[in-house]
Amino acid sequence: xxxxxxxxxxxxxxxxxxxxxxxxxxxxxDRVLPDRRIDDLSLAVSEACANAIDAQRSTGSLEPVRVAIxxxxxxxxxxxxxxxxxxxxxxxxxxxxADDPGRLRHERGLGLPLMRSLADTxxxxxxxxxxxxxxxxxxxxx
Amino acid sequence: xxxxxxxxxxxxxxxxxxxxxxxxTTAPRLREQVIDVVVRGQPNVVLDLQGxxxxxxxxxxxxxxxxxxxxSQGGDLRLVSTRSALRKVLELTALDxxxxxxDTVEAAIAVDRPARG
Numbered sequence: 001x002x003x004x005x006x007x008x009x010x011x012x013x014x015x016x017x018x019x020x021x022x023x024x025x026x027x028x029x030d031r032v033l034p035d036r037r038i039d040d041l042s043l044a045v046s047e048a049c050a051n052a053i054d055a056q057r058s059t060g061s062l063e064p065v066r067v068a069i070x071x072x073x074x075x076x077x078x079x080x081x082x083x084x085x086x087x088x089x090x091x092x093x094x095x096x097x098a099d100d101p102g103r104l105r106h107e108r109g110l111g112l113p114l115m116r117s118l119a120d121t122x123x124x125x126x127x128x129x130x131x132x133x134x135x136x137x138x139x140x141x142x
Numbered sequence: 143x144x145x146x147x148x149x150x151x152x153x154x155x156x157x158x159x160x161x162x163x164x165x166x167t168t169a170p171r172l173r174e175q176v177i178d179v180v181v182r183g184q185p186n187v188v189l190d191l192q193g194x195x196x197x198x199x200x201x202x203x204x205x206x207x208x209x210x211x212x213x214s215q216g217g218d219l220r221l222v223s224t225r226s227a228l229r230k231v232l233e234l235t236a237l238d239x240x241x242x243x244x245d246t247v248e249a250a251i252a253v254d255r256p257a258r259g
Contacts, residue, residue, distance in 0.1 A: 017167070043198065050165075050198065114198075
């Protein structure tokens, strides 16, 4: 990967729009991704930041949420790091199918499936103080 | 972009025109404004999302909650948007069956009520 842009936001949901806009603007710098994929990445990052903010709210951490945007020649990767202890994505229930009558019971828990559908790769890793989520989106040549 | 919701009446439906981003910050406001309409006795609601630039999973959760709320009051919730990003997000979350998109407010109102078992 080439250059990396670092952003830190307070763990508050009113900073989500800022994170989305910075990611979308940074991802469009080198025209590596078409607009449609930049939208995918922005939404995936927004979901990851929302999860980070939620997690930190539940642990009471006021540390900033870190967003690192790596601009590569064929892909853009964004890593969102929280300070909320830890989390296992395997413990999140999968969504029922669209024609399952129980589908509408799931008003929450949509964020993780969305991230996984929007990004080409999603990697969770444990850090010293929390969780890092790396979202990678490839350009047409990537 | 911040959220703005403007409600007007058409053919026995309340039409909520939504503009801006529907995310973790703004979605609760959308819920409050539409539930206010339902509580005042109008359970037939069209959400005009043509002006929505962005919706996240919290926003989708609010829309699901409003669908259930309107139906529990004997009404219905209809969505309007021609924007491909919204269509895609509904498909990715497998909500496209429960929340079909109409192209216009007129088309949304014209849809027959689903049979309920």
